Amino acid sequence: MPDCFIRWEVTHHKDNSNGYTWEEADTICKKDGKVLAVVDSQEKWEKLKYVITGGNRYTAPADVYIGLQFTESINNFTWSNGVQASWTKWYDNEPYFTDTRHCVRLDIYTDYSFRTSDCSNRHHFACSYE
Template structure:
């Protein structure tokens, strides 16, 4: 069962994706393209959009108002260290410490997956959440059954790493990967309790 925090993070992530789409694509699907809406948060002082029926005008205002409110909510969450955004990815944590399987299930229930840094910028974003909670976190990386190579959860071999000195050293007995509070990685057993950080 998902906690209230998980539901809120899911809702925020879904709404942020919608907001990003509205900003990038000024035409709203199903409606004619509306000049002048690109990048605007609201339409203060404008009572009607020319060329739209009044009913659609109201709906457009509702969507733009929602976008504005979500933008403010995202700002609050970013300031509190609960989410980080890097290009198209959003990283978020509910603060729970669980084993790897439970962390993955929690993220999947929220329509995401475990945080998986693909480059230095994403690693730093995840590190920001790790530091906020001062807890090590599992990453979406596991050792493969074949040849002991570390892979992303989709089975593709890892192409970006940030291993701590002399890591990985678990010799296939430590099949999961955790992030330390300095951003470096360590291979670890999957049954320990670590911070859950999801990506959307």
């Protein structure tokens, strides 16, 4: 396979109706040899959205954590693979309250746009690997 093609696999974890904190989700992904989903392009966002909804854009059980987190030391958002974010899908007026909301979720009520969240909030999550 040519170097210009990247295989990106993503899984949606929704097996706990109470959801998971960001840290719990991160730990589960790492146990599987993955990271919280790195959604760093329009194509990856569309693929994850499809996986979450099962192809039906009106069906979604809950918000979904992704691997984007605010890093205070650089005053910017970094993906769970350590790469600083360059592509994002923020909702209007986001990122919001980064002094307390360091984690990011896909919000089901705003067409799966990126929304900041307190990391102790409980959501479903997605893992990915390349």
